[in-house]
Amino acid sequence: MNRWRRVLLKSFLLMPLYVLGGVLVRQVKTHANRLLRPPGAKTEDALLSACIRCNQCVTACPVECLLTAKPGDGWSTIGTPYLIAHDKPCNLCAGKEQLECIAACPTSALQTVETRADVQMGLAVIDAETCLPFLGVSCKACWHACPFPNEAIQFDALGRPLIIAQACVGCGLCEHACLTDPPAIWIEPFEQ
Amino acid sequence: MSEPRATPSLKSNGSGPQGHGSEAACHFPRSRSRGFRFWTWSHRATAALFFGTIMLGHLGWLSWLSGSPTAANWFGVLPLLDPLAALEAWLASGLVTTTMLLGLVGTAGVAVVLGRVFCGWICPLGLLLELNASLRQRAVRWLRRVGIRLPQKKLPLQLKYWILLACVVLSFVAALPVFTSLSPINWSILGLASFPGVAILVLFFWMVLELLFPRAFCRSICPLGALYSLLGRFASLRVRVVSTKRIACHQCTLHCPMGIDVMESYVLAEKTSIDDPECTRCGVCTDVCQGNVLRLRFQDASLQNSPCGTIEN
Numbered sequence: 001m002n003r004w005r006r007v008l009l010k011s012f013l014l015m016p017l018y019v020l021g022g023v024l025v026r027q028v029k030t031h032a033n034r035l036l037r038p039p040g041a042k043t044e045d046a047l048l049s050a051c052i053r054c055n056q057c058v059t060a061c062p063v064e065c066l067l068t069a070k071p072g073d074g075w076s077t078i079g080t081p082y083l084i085a086h087d088k089p090c091n092l093c094a095g096k097e098q099l100e101c102i103a104a105c106p107t108s109a110l111q112t113v114e115t116r117a118d119v120q121m122g123l124a125v126i127d128a129e130t131c132l133p134f135l136g137v138s139c140k141a142c143w144h145a146c147p148f149p150n151e152a153i154q155f156d157a158l159g160r161p162l163i164i165a166q167a168c169v170g171c172g173l174c175e176h177a178c179l180t181d182p183p184a185i186w187i188e189p190f191e192q
Numbered sequence: 193m194s195e196p197r198a199t200p201s202l203k204s205n206g207s208g209p210q211g212h213g214s215e216a217a218c219h220f221p222r223s224r225s226r227g228f229r230f231w232t233w234s235h236r237a238t239a240a241l242f243f244g245t246i247m248l249g250h251l252g253w254l255s256w257l258s259g260s261p262t263a264a265n266w267f268g269v270l271p272l273l274d275p276l277a278a279l280e281a282w283l284a285s286g287l288v289t290t291t292m293l294l295g296l297v298g299t300a301g302v303a304v305v306l307g308r309v310f311c312g313w314i315c316p317l318g319l320l321l322e323l324n325a326s327l328r329q330r331a332v333r334w335l336r337r338v339g340i341r342l343p344q345k346k347l348p349l350q351l352k353y354w355i356l357l358a359c360v361v362l363s364f365v366a367a368l369p370v371f372t373s374l375s376p377i378n379w380s381i382l383g384l385a386s387f388p389g390v391a392i393l394v395l396f397f398w399m400v401l402e403l404l405f406p407r408a409f410c411r412s413i414c415p416l417g418a419l420y421s422l423l424g425r426f427a428s429l430r431v432r433v434v435s436t437k438r439i440a441c442h443q444c445t446l447h448c449p450m451g452i453d454v455m456e457s458y459v460l461a462e463k464t465s466i467d468d469p470e471c472t473r474c475g476v477c478t479d480v481c482q483g484n485v486l487r488l489r490f491q492d493a494s495l496q497n498s499p500c501g502t503i504e505n
Contacts, residue, residue, distance in 0.1 A: 011354075011357055014354065014357070014358075015361065018357065018358050018361035018362060018365075019361060019365055021358065021361075021362055021365075022361055022362040022363075022364065022365025022366045023365060023366070025362055025365070025366035025368060025370065026365060026366040026367065026368070029366065029368055045367060046285065048367070048368055048373075049281070049284035049285040049367040049368055049369070050281050050284065050285035050287060050369075051281075051369075052262045052263055052273075052274070052277040052278070052280075052281050052369060052372050053260070053262055053372060053373055053375075053378055053382060054259045054260045054262045054263035054264070054277075054378075054382075055250060055258075055259070055260055055382055055386075056258050056259045056263065056264075056265060059249070059250070059252045059258035059259070060258065068382065068385075068386040068387075070386060070387040070390070071387055071390045075373075075374070076368055076373060078373060078374065078387075079373065079378065079382050079383075079386070104258070104265070105291075106263045106265070106271055106273055106289065106291040106292060106295055107263075107278075107281045107285070107287070107289055107291070107292055108281075108285055108287035108288075108289050109281075109285075
């Protein structure tokens with residue numbers, strides 16, 4: 001009994017130190033590189049807190065678009081899944097019954113979505129200086145690639161594309177399909 | 193009953209003046225050759241098999257297994273989850289999934305019945321550091337021949353429980369599964385597959401550190417081991433004393449990977465089983481035991497002092 005009392009007392013005394021350490025860790029959690037996360041990740045913080053770095057989503061991905069974060073991507077993100085839409089975009093498991101990465105995730109890091117339109121990975125952004133229709137060349141490559149073509153990408157009278165933020169899921173198919181190099185349309189991952 | 197006994201086979205086997213296990217043990221007889229060390233090689237082979245399969249599954253080469261040491265899915269139906277990872281993820285995110293709870297049955301549930309078996313029989317880092325420790329023994333003997341004594345330092349065993357508490361509190365406050373995100377156990381699969389350079393450096397760091405602090409990671413640092421120790425506190429699988437023919441040869445103490453003083457604290461103290469929370473049920477002590485006194489058993493042997501003093505099992 002005396003031994004347990006000592007242990008309790010010690011942990012009580014150490015607790016402020018631990019809490020202080022936790023606050024410190026919370027401050028230095030890296031958000032340096034903003035990574036594009038797989039579907040089902042609500043926010044960056046939600047993913048980082050629940051992801052146990054098991055990489056089952058990476059193995060489950062049918063198009064092998066998911067990558068594992070490496071030490072260079074920031075110490076707190078090591079082992080978490082991300083994708084580079086320019087190289088290999090997420091096709092939202094087209095033709096599959098479910099989003100395989102979400103089904104494979106054992107924790108709540110990737111959370112179930114009702115429909116594919118509810119996925120929120122990021123938002124497509126267009127660079128008006130390099131996008132071909134803005135320069136007077138007819139192009140609909142992004143529209144052809146988009147899984148929600150008429151909802152997420154619309155064209156004005158001059159044939160220039162516009163992103164509808166509410167409908168864009170941030171899958172990156174448009175970035176992958178863009179004809180210019182570097183792409184004139186890319187995904188901005190949601191902050192935090 | 194408790195004095196060192198030299199057997200004839202000892203003389204034919206002893207090739208030098210050194211003890212087999214440790215540099216501190218020159219006055220103990222070298223372990224008698226008892227043929228194939230079944231449990232020693234069983235637990236190493238099992239851990240190697242787990243390492244190989246999890247690595248292949250992690251690389252996506254197996255259809256029936258995916259994941260890493262923190263969480264794996266076997267045959268598409270059986271999730272296994274590192275209890276510390278589950279605890280940290282729950283504390284950090286505040287969310288629990290059914291997979292998390294199901295995955296604990298096969299790990300925490302097993303630990304409750306079998307004790308800290310994960311550390312000896314599955315953990316890839318445990319296997320690496322155990323092989324590293326036997327390399328160290330060779331290095332110690334070789335260095336002594338050229339007149340260098342490798343110091344042998346110890347960290348307190350309780351340290352890992354404080355690290356476990358730190359992981360729990362830090363995960364909650366920082367909203368980040370602290371140990372899981374930087375776990376060298378996980379990196380021995382995930383790291384070697386995804387960022388081999390850094391992972392090899394980290395594993396090498398622990399191997400070099402353990403030249404001075406033998407098995408310090410498993411004994412005194414690993415919070416996952418601490419959690420398994422706590423879970424397996426009342427496990428029924430234990431190394432048990434099955435014979436009264438106790439010979440104080442101290443081979444069990446010398447060879448124990450976790451540094452438990454099996455001989456003094458348990459066998460000579462007339463305990464019926466090795467009740468140490470550190471015990472990983474690796475069975476090394478049963479292999480090296482000179483008198484066949486120790487066995488991995490679920491129940492205590494009924495010891496009677498028969499005339500010959502032993503009960504064969």
